[in-house]
Amino acid sequence: MTAxxxxxxxIDAVWRIESARLIAGLARMVHDIGVAEELAQDALVAALExxxxxxVPDNPGAWLMAVAKRRAIDQFRRQERLxxxxxxxxxxxxSRQASTQPEPELEDIGDDLLRLVFxxxxxxxxxxxxxxxxxRLLGGLTTDEIARxxxxxxxxxxxxxxxxxxxxxxxxxxxxxxxGAELAERLSSVLEVIYLVFNEGYSATxxxxxxxxxxxxxxxxxxxxxxxxxxKEPEVHGLVALMEIQASRARARxxxxxxxxxxxxxxRGRWDQLLIRRGLAALERAVALTDELGPxxxxxxxxxxxxxxxxxxxxxxxxxxxxxxxxxVVTPSPVVELNRAVALAMAFGPEAGLRLVDQLVTEPSLxxxxxxxxxxxxxxxxxxxxxxxxxxFERAAALTRNERxxxxxxxxxxxxxxxx
Numbered sequence: 274m275t276a277x278x279x280x281x282x283x284i285d286a287v288w289r290i291e292s293a294r295l296i297a298g299l300a301r302m303v304h305d306i307g308v309a310e311e312l313a314q315d316a317l318v319a320a321l322e323x324x325x326x327x328x329v330p331d332n333p334g335a336w337l338m339a340v341a342k343r344r345a346i347d348q349f350r351r352q353e354r355l356x357x358x359x360x361x362x363x364x365x366x367x368s369r370q371a372s373t374q375p376e377p378e379l380e381d382i383g384d385d386l387l388r389l390v391f392x393x394x395x396x397x398x399x400x401x402x403x404x405x406x407x408x409r410l411l412g413g414l415t416t417d418e419i420a421r422x423x424x425x426x427x428x429x430x431x432x433x434x435x436x437x438x439x440x441x442x443x444x445x446x447x448x449x450x451x452x453g454a455e456l457a458e459r460l461s462s463v464l465e466v467i468y469l470v471f472n473e474g475y476s477a478t479x480x481x482x483x484x485x486x487x488x489x490x491x492x493x494x495x496x497x498x499x500x501x502x503x504x505k506e507p508e509v510h511g512l513v514a515l516m517e518i519q520a521s522r523a524r525a526r527x528x529x530x531x532x533x534x535x536x537x538x539x540x541r542g543r544w545d546q547l548l549i550r551r552g553l554a555a556l557e558r559a560v561a562l563t564d565e566l567g568p569x570x571x572x573x574x575x576x577x578x579x580x581x582x583x584x585x586x587x588x589x590x591x592x593x594x595x596x597x598x599x600x601x602v603v604t605p606s607p608v609v610e611l612n613r614a615v616a617l618a619m620a621f622g623p624e625a626g627l628r629l630v631d632q633l634v635t636e637p638s639l640x641x642x643x644x645x646x647x648x649x650x651x652x653x654x655x656x657x658x659x660x661x662x663x664x665x666f667e668r669a670a671a672l673t674r675n676e677r678x679x680x681x682x683x684x685x686x687x688x689x690x691x692x693x
Contacts, residue, residue, distance in 0.1 A: 280325040291334040292413040297385035307438035316341040394462040406437035407466040507562035511570030517552030518576040521545040537585040568604045590620035623655040643672035663689040
């Protein structure tokens, strides 16, 4: 039983890492994202059947790709079409079968993953469908995780994914990176997707781990590729800057056992200075390209305020509050307002933050958002209203799906109770 459990955990880990590349590589060959995902799932089923007995192969990604290609050949033969593709994929499979080396990655904008992102973000889909579908295919996120990222009902997200794949197939959307005016048209949706993938890695919505570093790394890689592809787009550099600076804190965000460490309690000596320098340089490029910063560049400017402060006490909270006010004008949302409340509380006292948070309590989109009661609990602690704070932390703990975060919130609830 233990061996089978270990094998399943290994398969889950491999799937998280390899699924996006697998689907992207298959989509390039079969020119159908829906079929590519089905073939990848078939390969996963084969792994679940065989690896507990045979063990995890030395190169699991190549093993999954080989199985998926065989399934593709079988499917083409059954349909009695695409004979040329059968021969092409067959020759490719035979040439790689004996090799234990990973599939070679394409360079620059030829990257299969980048093609997958742009295809999933095609204008034939609604913005919501583009983002949901790409998160599913690129990040390997579950429907539930995507729903939480969107603060939307899970059935709604599931419908968007299914309809999105059907639409791409029906419209015969090409598997390619667009050029010219079409590139600009799809860029904002791609940026949103990449940042949501990064956020899922930075603060996992569910599971036992506070972070999923492989998603952060993938989002950063795609962001850097995009910066080369669109060097004159300020928001591309703004997004890269934001991700670089946030990623710089990764080593300081958890204890050795994986418990979360909040921003103001982190050892800033563990922040990655190389990533900070890269982020600040990307922010400078964004600022140089425009007179009006967009939402990603504004968030990067906020992150830069934290990065430049050697201690929490040196943080320029008034500037952060002002930047959040600008962000609220550019992209008004309850989540931005919640973050602005935190900055106001740090700059001008908890009463200022609580006044804004209390206006958000009845906001429908935040009804199940655990950070709302978390933030409110913070303010109540600072105001000495410990009994109310305990209730807020307990409510937040009940809403979160991340086990590490739940433990932290329950601990804070206990501390508030002890202070009553």
